[in-house]
Amino acid sequence: xxYKHIKTIDTSKDFILPCRKDQLxxxxxxxxxxxxxxxxxxxxxxxxxxxxxxxxxxxxLGKEKHSAQLEKTFQKLAFExxxxxxxxxxxxxxxxNQDELKKAIIGLEMAQYEIGEFKSEKEKGIKRTVAVASxxxxxxxLNEGHYTGETINRIKALVDAPPNIxxxxxxxxWAEKSAKDADYKCTVLKHKELKKQGFEAVLSVGxxxxxxxxxxxxxxxxxxxxxxxxCLVGKGITFDSGGLSIKPSTNLHYMKSDMGGAAVVxxxxxxxxxxxxxINIVGIVCSAENAxxxxxxxxxxxxxxxxxxxxxxxDTDAEGRLVLADGLSYAVxxxxxxxxxxLATLTGSVVRTLGxxxxxxxxxxxxxxxxMSDIGYKVHERVWQLPMFEEYKSDLHSDxxxxxxxxxxxxxxxxxxxxxxxxxxxxxxxxxxxxxAGVSFGSSPYAKMKSASGYGIQLITEFVKSKAVK
Ligand code: BES
Ligand code: ZN
Ligand code: ZN
Numbered sequence: 001x002x003y004k005h006i007k008t009i010d011t012s013k014d015f016i017l018p019c020r021k022d023q024l025x026x027x028x029x030x031x032x033x034x035x036x037x038x039x040x041x042x043x044x045x046x047x048x049x050x051x052x053x054x055x056x057x058x059x060x061l062g063k064e065k066h067s068a069q070l071e072k073t074f075q076k077l078a079f080e081x082x083x084x085x086x087x088x089x090x091x092x093x094x095x096x097n098q099d100e101l102k103k104a105i106i107g108l109e110m111a112q113y114e115i116g117e118f119k120s121e122k123e124k125g126i127k128r129t130v131a132v133a134s135x136x137x138x139x140x141x142l143n144e145g146h147y148t149g150e151t152i153n154r155i156k157a158l159v160d161a162p163p164n165i166x167x168x169x170x171x172x173x174w175a176e177k178s179a180k181d182a183d184y185k186c187t188v189l190k191h192k193e194l195k196k197q198g199f200e201a202v203l204s205v206g207x208x209x210x211x212x213x214x215x216x217x218x219x220x221x222x223x224x225x226x227x228x229x230x231c232l233v234g235k236g237i238t239f240d241s242g243g244l245s246i247k248p249s250t251n252l253h254y255m256k257s258d259m260g261g262a263a264v265v266x267x268x269x270x271x272x273x274x275x276x277x278x279i280n281i282v283g284i285v286c287s288a289e290n291a292x293x294x295x296x297x298x299x300x301x302x303x304x305x306x307x308x309x310x311x312x313x314x315d316t317d318a319e320g321r322l323v324l325a326d327g328l329s330y331a332v333x334x335x336x337x338x339x340x341x342x343l344a345t346l347t348g349s350v351v352r353t354l355g356x357x358x359x360x361x362x363x364x365x366x367x368x369x370x371x372m373s374d375i376g377y378k379v380h381e382r383v384w385q386l387p388m389f390e391e392y393k394s395d396l397h398s399d400x401x402x403x404x405x406x407x408x409x410x411x412x413x414x415x416x417x418x419x420x421x422x423x424x425x426x427x428x429x430x431x432x433x434x435x436x437a438g439v440s441f442g443s444s445p446y447a448k449m450k451s452a453s454g455y456g457i458q459l460i461t462e463f464v465k466s467k468a469v470k
Contacts, residue, residue, distance in 0.1 A: 001112055001130045003105055003142040005014040006090070010134040012052040015090035016077065018104070020061045026095060043073040047081070057081065061100070062442060069380040070343075072409035074107025079446060081109055082111065086129060093134040099378075101138060102145040105130075109149025110348030110454070113156055115447055116209065141239065147274045148461070155267035159441060159452035163239035168209035169286035171236055171259065175216045175266055175285070182273040184220040198315060199286075200304035201311065201322040201328075203286035206288030208296030213288035215327070218269040221280040226282045229467055231337035232269070232460065233327040235320040235344035236262030243290045243316030244298055254450055258320070260440030261343035262287060264456035271461050279468035282335050290316070302401045304431075306330055307424050312401040320346045320456040321417050325424040332426045339368070340431045342421065343408055343456060349413025350386075351438040358384040359455070362418035362437035368432055372463060379458040382435060392419050 009015050011030060019026065019040035027033055031048060038046035042062020050056050059077050082089075092110075093101050108130060116122060132142060136140065158166065158174065171187035179186030191212045194203055199215055206213030216236075221228065237258035241247060262285040269283035287443065297303065301313045303322075307329040311322065324342055331340055350360040358376070361383040363369050369385050376382040392415050395407035403423055407416050418433045425431045439455040 001109055001146075002127070003146050004129060004131050005138050005142060006131045006133050007135060009090050009092050011050065012054055013090060014055040014086060014089065015092055015133075016057045016059055017092050018059050018061050018096060021063050027058065040217065043076055045073070045077045045081070053230075055084070055234065067100060067103070067380055070103035070280040071107030071110060074104045075110045076445070078108050078111030082128070084398070087126060088129050088131065089123055090131045090133060091140040093132045093138065098138075098141050101132070101141050102148070105132075105142055105145025105457075106149040106152070109146055110152055112149075115160060115451060117157060117160075118162065144275060147271055148458065151267045151271040151274070152457050154270070155263040155457060156452035156454050158266070159257050159260050160264045163289070166238050166256065166259070168206070168214040168236065168238055168289065169211065171238065171262060171266070171285060171287050172214045172216055175218055178266065179218060180269050184218060184269065184273040186219075187217045189215040189217070197306075198304070199306050199326045201306065201326045202286050202288055204297040204301070204303040204313075205237075205243075205290055205319045205322050208293035209289035209291035211238065213286075213287045215330070216266070216283075216285040216287065218266070218283040218285075220269055220273045222276070222278060223280050223469075225280070228282050228335050228337040230279065230339045230464055231282045231284065231315045231331045231335045232265040233284045233286070233324060233331055233340070233342040234262035235259065235324055235342075235346065236264030236285045237320060237323065238287060238289050240290045240317070240319065241292050243292060243319060244296050246292055247317060254441065257441035257452065258345050259287065260345045260436055260452070260456075263452075264343045264436070264460060267457050268460045268464065271457065272464050277465060277468040279464055281464060282331075282337065283336075284327045284331055286327040288319075288323055290319045305424070309403065309423065310401040312398040312404040314404050314406040318406045318417070320344050321420045324421055328421060328424040332424075332428055338430060338470075340425065340428050341434065341460070342432075343434045343436055343460070343462075344419050345437040345440050346435045347414045347437055349417075350435040353414060354384055354438055355388070356438050356442050358382040359420075359439050360414045361385045362388050362415070363432040363433065363434070364388060365430055368430055371466060372432065372459070375462045375466070379462055381439070381455050381459040383459070386415055386418070388415065388418060388422070392416060396420055396423065
């Protein structure tokens with residue numbers, strides 16, 4: 001879909017008319033209807049025909065509390081009706097503020113996502129243009145909404161991709177192409193280089209798979225200063241079988257989504273580069289497949305790590321924290337960022353704690369926590385802080401190594417994982433861990449099975465924007 005700015009709407013052609021709940025006066029400007037059978041409720045729409053036989057879609061914005069998730073109503077309208085649209089549609093945007101318009105464009109773009117990429121017969125979508133009518137200067141908003149929606153779709157496609165295709169190497173190729181298209185630097189460290197540099201935890205997790213691990217380093221650094229403002233680290237497990245501590249087979253196919261954190265990191269760097277934000281940002285993705293094989297790492301093994309700390313493996317299914325440990329160590333040693341944020345589909349425990357409505361947030365930095373929480377509400381990608389009390393640390397004690405990867409107890413799982421990660425950040429003052437296991441992948445009205453949500457792109461991009469030079 002492309003988006004262009006027009007000053008006034010052509011009322012003889014098709015258009016979308018946004019309406020707030022119980023505020024339908026605007027309709028009278030376009031139609032001789034005193035009381036339509038539509039009340040502007042959130043995520044509803046109503047088709048009327050104009051006197052030229054043109055389509056007029058009344059679309060419900062709901063109440064003010066719905067503004068954070070406004071993309072949903074536009075996504076629904078486009079998803080359900082665009083098959084009837086001509087090449088051109090118009091949107092009456094005079095009554096939308098900037099945030100609302102951005103959300104509207106994100107939603108229209110999200111409706112372009114095609115989940116059936118691997119079907120042998122695909123529906124051919126037509127390229128449409130939406131002309132957005134407003135007397136304000138909205139070009140930048142249209143651009144931002146378009147790029148954001150497009151990036152959300154691109155990371156959803158990655159998370160939904162099957163694990164036989166989406167190998168660690170595939171993620172590396174994806175990043176290289178993205179870097180070329182959006183003009184940033186991408187380095188993919190392959191097996192030999194990982195060995196040479198000492199990414200031992202990443203290598204251990206990937207040992208059981210023919211699809212060898214990679215570490216991807218994406219750098220978008222437009223500023224004169226070399227100092228990196230933000231470093232993002234993502235868990236990129238392309239399939240998590242659990243390894244020798246094998247998972248039960250029910251819903252195992254969904255473990256293709258265990259690279260949701262990596263997808264957010266890849267997508268955010270791409271989007272920040274496309275938006276040309278004035279900020280230095282580095283994205284690190286640690287990617288491996290956690291497979292079952294005679295070569296697999298075992299429970300009981302003691303492995304090395306990038307930091308030099310040794311780790312006793314209690315459970316090979318607690319693999320995400322291992323690959324992240326190496327990514328975080330690399331970040332603090334070489335990138336030395338002002339802010340360090342990792343994202344990972346890390347624990348089932350966070351899903352049991354917060355369900356599908358919020359990511360688990362772990363940090364010692366109160367200001368960062370409050371900023372992230374506020375942004376979470378604003379973009380409807382919410383986070384909820386969970387504790388990092390020192391007392392939890394004793395659960396990571398190992399008799400034979402520097403620490404172990406699991407307490408062995410079915411208690412405080414998400415916090416224990418966060419505590420493990422904290423052992424690798426060298427007391428970085430501005431570190432945050434987001435456990436997105438419950439929010440990255442789930443049910444949606446647009447698919448019969450669970451699928452990617454796109455969670456994280458708006459949250460992290462807005463955080464990056466809040467730190468960028470205006
Ligand atoms: N990838 C899983 C976590 C997960 C669970 C993601 C559900 C998405 C949905 C992770 O690697 C894992 O298996 N964690 C274990 C850790 C345990 C063995 C210490 C868990 O949470 O059960
Ligand atoms: Zn696991
Ligand atoms: Zn995992």
